[in-house]
Amino acid sequence: MSKVLAAVLIAVPALADELLFELPVLESQSFAAGGDFPTWAQATSMSAMVVEFGHLGLVKGTESWPTPLRMGGRALGSALFNFFLVLLPPGQAWAHEEGHASAMAEVGIQSFNGVNDVGRDWGIGIPLYGMSDESIASAKAAFAPSWVRVQEAGWEAEQARLLRIERDTFLHPELGRLNVVPALLTKLSVIQYLAGCASDAFEISDEELAERDADAFTRDFAGPDCTGWVYDLFRPDEPYQARGPHPAGNGLRRIRRPSDLTDQERAYLHRQRNLSLLNLLDPNLFGFSGFGDTSGWRWNATVAHQLTSFGQAIDLNLFVHHGEVTAFATLTAYSNRHATFPGVRVDIERYPLGNFRLSGSTSLWVQPYGQRFDAPSGRPGFLVSASLDVPLGWKFEGRFSMMGKTEGWAPAEPSLDSAIEFGAGIVLVL
Numbered sequence: 001m002s003k004v005l006a007a008v009l010i011a012v013p014a015l016a017d018e019l020l021f022e023l024p025v026l027e028s029q030s031f032a033a034g035g036d037f038p039t040w041a042q043a044t045s046m047s048a049m050v051v052e053f054g055h056l057g058l059v060k061g062t063e064s065w066p067t068p069l070r071m072g073g074r075a076l077g078s079a080l081f082n083f084f085l086v087l088l089p090p091g092q093a094w095a096h097e098e099g100h101a102s103a104m105a106e107v108g109i110q111s112f113n114g115v116n117d118v119g120r121d122w123g124i125g126i127p128l129y130g131m132s133d134e135s136i137a138s139a140k141a142a143f144a145p146s147w148v149r150v151q152e153a154g155w156e157a158e159q160a161r162l163l164r165i166e167r168d169t170f171l172h173p174e175l176g177r178l179n180v181v182p183a184l185l186t187k188l189s190v191i192q193y194l195a196g197c198a199s200d201a202f203e204i205s206d207e208e209l210a211e212r213d214a215d216a217f218t219r220d221f222a223g224p225d226c227t228g229w230v231y232d233l234f235r236p237d238e239p240y241q242a243r244g245p246h247p248a249g250n251g252l253r254r255i256r257r258p259s260d261l262t263d264q265e266r267a268y269l270h271r272q273r274n275l276s277l278l279n280l281l282d283p284n285l286f287g288f289s290g291f292g293d294t295s296g297w298r299w300n301a302t303v304a305h306q307l308t309s310f311g312q313a314i315d316l317n318l319f320v321h322h323g324e325v326t327a328f329a330t331l332t333a334y335s336n337r338h339a340t341f342p343g344v345r346v347d348i349e350r351y352p353l354g355n356f357r358l359s360g361s362t363s364l365w366v367q368p369y370g371q372r373f374d375a376p377s378g379r380p381g382f383l384v385s386a387s388l389d390v391p392l393g394w395k396f397e398g399r400f401s402m403m404g405k406t407e408g409w410a411p412a413e414p415s416l417d418s419a420i421e422f423g424a425g426i427v428l429v430l
Contacts, residue, residue, distance in 0.1 A: 176289020
């Protein structure tokens with residue numbers, strides 16, 4: 001079923017010359033999830049902020065250099081910095097695993113991020129570990145789409161991190177030129193991972209699995225994320241115990257090999273791999289955080305493909321600025337096995353109210369009923385959020401926020417159920 005997506009882009013005054021660094025400090029979500037730290041929002045902010053601070057240092061440190069040397073130095077510095085950061089906390093891989101961890105905490109399972117164990121030889125990739133087979137089986141039995149979501153949340157986290165960087169640097173062309181490397185690393189991570197799952201690249205024998213994945217405590221929750229994701233997406237009602245015993249003789253074989261998948265499941269992975277190429281439709285890959293002049297009209301547009309709890313989402317992200325007016329919007333097509341449904345999101349940022357700044361976001365959607373891949377019909381929903389920034393002194397502000405949503409999937413929001421959340425944080429304005 002095809003839908004025509006339409007939206008009215010609402011824009012309100014914002015300050016064009018601000019560069020913001022936001023860190024959520026207290027979140028009700030953390031307490032609701034049994035003390036989850038960092039929460040998804042905290043992890044996204046910390047990971048993006050490190051990249052932005054690094055790039056800001058490069059820009060400031062090379063301002064007096066001759067133009068060719070300045071451009072070359074910044075490009076080389078960004079490449080070295082981002083490649084060095086990839087496998088360290090709080091880099092890209094760390095943010096990926098924290099996405100899984102936050103979605104897992106939402107279903108009541110605590111875990112450990114292997115990226116924090118710097119220098120450890122893990123054997124089969126860097127794991128998210130520490131959970132039991134029984135807790136996973138219970139989570140899937142309680143609400144299968146939540147467990148499907150856990151397995152795709154890593155890429156969701158990487159893309160949320162990149163979108164934060166791109167939004168933060170939209171009005172800062174010099175910083176935006178350095179988005180090339182983080183954008184490339186994020187998009188290639190998603191594309192190559194799906195390509196590996198769609199092929200036999202992640203096939204592993206019982207003998208090798210018994211040798212390299214023998215410790216039940218440090219065993220990754222899923223193995224290759226996308227094979228586990230598509231396996232449970234197509235089989236929401238299959239008991240988790242049906243995975244069978246681990247070759248090492250302790251627990252279940254959580255990892256889903258390509259050979260475990262049906263032809264239909266592998267075909268769906270091939271389709272997702274192909275659709276992931278849409279992520280390359282992003283001017284930030286070429287150093288353009290926006291087009292036009294920050295003193296007049298400035299705009300940008302990107303496309304993103306994401307895996308979801310019910311199948312996939314394809315986003316068109318719009319960035320618009322004119323004079324003192326800045327706004328962001330996203331048009332989304334949500335798809336499961338049977339249908340495609342529409343969604344729209346509109347954000348306003350830091351509307352001046354005297355010395356205060358008010359921000360807000362509204363999302364409206366129709367998504368598959370029950371978040372199921374096999375649901376033939378959809379269900380409407382929404383998410384609304386607002387935050388107020390209050391001056392604290394020097395360049396710091398306090399941010400107080402709240403969010404309410406109905407049942408539904410929203411990027412980097414752990415709950416698939418209805419939720420109300422509150423938070424407080426710090427904003428550095430440069």
